[in-house]
Every structure is written in structure tokens, then in C-alpha cells.
Amino acid sequence: MLISASPTRPIHFGIIFESPEIIQQPTYASTRPAGQGLLQAAGKLLGHPWIGVLISAGAMVVLLYWMLCGWVPPNWALLGACLAAMRWCLYTYWMNGYWGGALAACGGALVVGSMGRLMRSARPPNRLGYFLAAGAGLLLVTMPVEGLFLVIPLMAALLLGLRQRALRLVLPMVVILVPVVAWMGYYNWRVTGDVMRTAMDVHRAVYGTETFVSEHHDAEPRFRHPALREFHEWEDKIHRDREAKPFFTMLINLAVGWRFLLGPALTLAALGLGWTLRRRRTFPLLVIGAVCLAAASTETWMHPHALAPVCGLFLVILVQSMRHLHAIRFWGIPYGIVFVRAVVLTCAAMLLVPPINRMLGIRYEVSYGAWWSIEEEPDRPRIYKQLEDTEGKDLVMVRYMPGEPIAQPWVYNEADIDGAGIVWAREMSPEKDQALPGYFAGRRVWLLEPNLKPVQLKAYSPQ
Secondary structure (H helix, E strand, O other): OOOOOOOOEOOOOHHHHOOOOEEOOOOEEEOOOHHHHHHHHHHHHOOOHHHHHHHHHHHHHHHHHHHHHOOOOHHHHHHHHHHHHHHHOOOOHHHHOOOOOHHHHHHHHHHHHHHHHHHHOOOOOHHHHHHHHHHHHHHHHHOHHHHHHHHHHHHHHHHHHHHHHHHHHHHHHHHHHHHHHHHHHHHHHHHHOOOOOOHHHHHHHHHOOOOEOOOOOOOOOOOOOHHHHHHHHHHHHHHHHHHHOHHHHHHHHHHHHHHHHOHHHHHHHHHHHHHHHOOOOOHHHHHHHHHHHHHHOOEOOOOHHHHHHHHHHHHHHHHHHHHHHHOOOEOOEOHHHHHHHHHHHHHHHHHHHHHHHHHOOOOOOOOOOOOOOOOOOOHHHHHHHHHHOOOOOEEEEEOOOOOOOOOOOOOOOOOOOOOOOEEEEEOOOHHHHOHHHHHOOOOEEEEEOOOOOOOOEEEOOOO
């Protein structure tokens, strides 16, 4: 859709293509902000959507280096960027998936890097204001809610620190952010018919889903598939359980963020945090980071990409902590240097774990909270390749068994469903499905039952 300069398009048989995270009415669109979709559309123009994700991961590492140069010496900035590449790129879904993370991290790096340079300069160049505004705009189109958790306290700190010099930021903010907000309104209008209503708002109105523990939806959800009903009722149960235990929910969410961003090795690098607290220049970052963590931890479902806007901020704090640890000496022996080098070597050695596991045939459960979470459900890629290797177009009817989980939804399609080589549809009933093969005439029609293992394609016959 974005490639064709049209953000949305109406579709036929919308109910049959219903799946989590997308809407069918009033138009067929993703519920997520458009930034990640634009990135994947750019990648598709270059040959494959993943190329766009790969470019964003590379840009993230470069911008994190630029950001760190505004707070620490260049050699430490390079070390921090390398740690970020090892920890947040190579084996994570930020570089090997489509959920996002790297692009929002780019926006956060621009914002935090601009702040560091603005705070230390008596007459900061105008370009820093544009970098700051560009980072804020990037956060708005990728992760607007989580981005605001960072931008609002950071702008407050800048206003307090810069005072009259903060007026220099007004023009860049207007030049960059007004077109961004106008485009977001246009996108919403094309998707939902209302400049103030997002696709996620439509999704919540239909299914009653909530992002934060404190949210409530009184409207009765409208389910048209038993499998989707079971999926969303399971989600709703989790939400109610976590609503009843807000402190426990915050602890779980913080643990998810810690596991992905730091883990045991980088936690050791944070042992110098006490010295960092004493530094007047970095103390505001600690306050902003605490605010962002507290806000993000109130989400019902905490995924690591929710912390992508603030990962750069935490990286600054971590590198500052390592600098203090590096300076520790006892009886003239530089224990700090040995300790910091051991932490870095440990992070580098951990890069060998996934390939060694693969060589030994060791598989592990898919976990998006882990830094090595590149393992995926193998059935869909295998089936997809099987269909791609045959000539002609295909229609795959997906049949879910009652009472079975829908943890791995199959019914996701390209933006142009009518022109797609493979169309995935959800089986409903013989009466509702009978017109589908006729509409997609000339396609081979397959049946796929994901709850039966191994998953196989077979000729379709109605129930």
C-alpha cells in the first residue's frame, strides 16, 4: 500500500482475512504506526522487506555512536556502539524480524545525542535543533506513546537547562514536526476516516484490547471467529490478572526489559552507577530513564521494542558507569581495567552461543525477550517456500480446530490481496466460503490445518 502511494485500500471478503493486529473495516490496514511499514516498503523496493530492517539496524548503531560522542570521549562511544551491535542487533528481532525496534532506537539516539550537545554548548548550532526535532518526529511515526515518555521529560530538562537558549529550538520543531503531525493526520484519515482516530483505536473498539493495565473498554467485543474469540479472551484474562496485581506486573515488565537490554554481563557493567549518580551532567538522564521505565512498565504486554526509544539513554548511563569502573585501582593495580575488559569479552563470547547451539542441534523456545531470539516457527516459512516454488497462484484456506490455541496466526496477506501470489484465508462455513474460490478463480485451493502436526498442505474440500 505504501509503495503504491496509497496507505490503505478496501478489500473484498474482509471477515475471511481477519487476524490479530490488522483491521479490515473501514479499510485493510495494520494497527501499528506507519513508520515500520514505510521502512519495510523501502526495503521491498530494494528487493526484500528485510533489507529495510537491516538498514535501520545499521543506522541505529551509527546513530548510537553519534549520540555517545555527545556525552563521552570517542573511544568510549565506539565501545558503547559495539556493545549495542552485539547485544541489540545481531541475534535479536530488532534486526531479524518485523516487529520494529531499531527505527525507534534511531529516533531516541537523535534526541538524546542532541540533548548532550545542547546542554554543553553556550551557543549550540541550529542543526542540533533539527536533529532533535527529527528524532522526535521519528518516534511519533514509530512508537508515539513510548516516544512521548522520553520526549516530554527530556524537553522539560532542556527547558530548565537552556532557559532563554531554548527559544532556538522553536523554529526547528515547527519546521520538522508540523509536517510529520499533518502526515499522521492524513494517514489516519485515509485509514479510519478520522484524522484523530488511529487503526489501533478501531481495533480496540472491535476486540476490546487494552495496551495499559489501567485501561478499560466497556463496549462488547465483536468476534466473528471462534479462534479469534479464544485468542482475545485469553488476552483479556491476562489483562484482568495483571490489573489486579499492578506491582507484580511492573516487576515482570522490568524483568523483560532487563533481560533484553542488559542481561547478567552488562548488569556487571552497571555497578559503577553510584559514581554516575554524582555527575551533574548525567543525573537528568537517570531521572528521565526512571520516568520512562515506570511508564513503560504499566503496559499489559511488555515487549523489548517498547524500550527502544530509551535504549540510547540507558546506553549513555551504562558507558558512563563503565568509565568509572575502568578507573578503579587498588594498591596501584588496575582492577577496573581488567573488570571492564572481562565484561566486553564476555559479551563477545556470548555471540558464539547461538551458532554452537545450532551446530549441536539444540533448539530453544521462541522468546522475544531474549537477545538471541531469532528462532522462529519453522512451518510457515517451509509452507510458504513450497508454494512459491510452484508455478501459478494459490489460495490457502486455514482451518483452526475448536479449543486449539492461535499463538501462531497464519492468515496474514500482502497489501494487495487480489494481486498476491499466495492468499491466506480463514475458513468460516461452507455458505460463507463458497464465493471465495470463484472470486480468486485460476488459483489452486489448498487446505492447511495448523493444529495438526506436522503441518501439511492438501487439496481443499469444505467441511
